[in-house]
Amino acid sequence: MTRARQFPGHMRADVQVAVDQLLASPLHFFGIHEEYRYETLAFAALMKEGRNAPALAPAQYHDVEIGEAQPVKCLHNGLWLCRAGELRYAVLLSFHREYQHEAAIRIEIAVPAGAAGDALVQRSFAELEEAVHAARSYRGKILSLEGGSDYRGRSSGIMVHRLPAVGREEVILPEQTLKLLDRNVMGFVGNRAALRKLGQSTRKGILLYGPPGTGKTHTIRYLATNLPGHTTLIITAEQVGLLGAYMKLARLLQPTMVVIEDVDLIARDREEMGSCEEPLLNKLLNEMDGLKEDSDILFVLTTNRPEQLEGALAGRPGRIDQAIEVPLPDGIGRSKLVQLYGKNLPMDQTIIDEAVSRTKGVSAAFIKELMRRIAQASIFRDDGSTVESGDISEALDDMLFTGGRLNITLLGGAQEMAGS
Incomplete structure (x- = not known):
């Protein structure tokens, strides 16, 4: 008799x-070639004859x-002939293919009938x-789902992002914003076990x-690496x-942080949505609603346009527990950014102060580009x-005046600077 199980293709590693651990010492091992790969290879197919x-x-x-x-190193198809004591058995690894679905890893085991098998x-x-x-x-890694192979010819399925660690001192936000972030993310995660004992929910949504x-993605990197x-x-x-x-991955790999960037692209006002967009929003809302109260899953959503967010997402408690503004940097923030992104430049305090005074109203991304120029x-x-x-004047001239208003927008500058 044979029995089979299927596992998600992205978990093939x-x-x-x-x-490899289970079948470390087989009697024999064989690779299997399929001429036509639209059918799932099974023991029954190995009994076929002919071309x-x-x-x-x-x-x-x-x-x-x-x-x-x-x-x-992941096998495509393989057959192991094994023995455990007096019991002989065979194991077949193959791909299960289904149209418009992710391929699955299929393991089929053939054993003699009876209790031992x-x-x-x-x-x-x-x-x-x-x-x-x-x-x-x-x-414990930073992941996204990808298809195909990368430029080295390696399959991905799940892509692992190797991001450098971001220290708290590298997150240039107002102190009150940092404290709010720490309380609602770092502090919340650290107290999950205590919250659970008190019967409180351990899932959370942050916007x-x-x-x-202004640094939303940078802030996420700080959270992800800390x-x-x-x-x-x-x-x-x-x-x-x-x-x-x-979400299947999120539940499997708990505790997890699920990041959805630019959520306004799918969570707009329903009256502005097309027939294809609304099911995506419903799926997101259902997933956020459907989590068990003791799920160790943290949603972090980002948006540049909070005013366009669908009311069902932004207005219902239990989906978003805390909104945190990531604002344009103030004078203190701009000074820290100039020193952070220009840390290897020979700048005295006079130059730093001038760069800060001439960048009022710009984004962190603008200052980063300014320091490079x-x-x-x-x-x-x-x-x-x-x-x-x-050097500051030359860089600002290119960024704010020569390139026109579109360039200012692209670089994260303040529109009023163009007229100054």
Whole structure:
């Protein structure tokens, strides 16, 4: 008799590691070649004869990236002939394909009928399931779902983002905003166990809002690289159609932070939505509503246009628990940004003060670009040995005047600066 289980294709790295451990000492191992790959390879198909029958072949592997120094070598199709004591059995690994659905990893075990065979099957599947639920390849990392191969030819499925750690001192926000962020994210996560004991919900929704370029994405990187033991899932607006798969991952990899950037693109006023957009919004709202109260899942949504958010998302308690404004930097913030992004430039305090005074109303992204252009001007003049007031003027002229109003908007400058 045979019995089979299927595991999500994007978890193939963990399935492969578990299979390698489970079948470390087979009697024989064979690769299997399929001439036609639109059917799922099963033991029944191995009984076929003729020109279209599956054939023994060298094992075919794909390198799957998991964010480590080495990828996981994942088998495409394989057959193991094994023995456990007097019991002989066979294991077949293959891909299950279904139109418009993600391919799954299929494990089929053939054993003699009887209690001994049944026990071996149950034990084997239990080990595989435990490995998949442990998700050691991806737990604690920053992930997004991707398809195809990267430029090195490695399959992704799940893409691991290797982001440098961002320290709290590198998050240039008003102190009251930082304290609000710490209380509602860092403090909340640290107190989850205590909240659970008191019968309180451990799921949460945060909305980061503010003009473009003020540091919302940078703030998310700070959270993602500093939340202890958390896995972060980053969902862009165009990927919301994959929300179901993302939420399965979120539940599997708890505690998780689920980030949806530019949520206003799918959560606009219903009267402005097309027939394709509204189901995406409903799916998001249903997922946020459907989480159990003890789910260790933190939603962080971002928007540049909070006024356009659908009322069902912004106005109902339990979906968004705290909105946090990420504002344009004030004078103190601009001074910190100038020093952060110009930390290797030879600037004295007079130059720093001038850069701060001449950038009122701009975004953090604008100051970052300004410091790069000042560095370029310094390099052209004396190989980066000095920074002069003229370097600031030259950079601001290009950014605010020569390029016109569109350039100001693109760079995150204040429109009123164009007339100053």
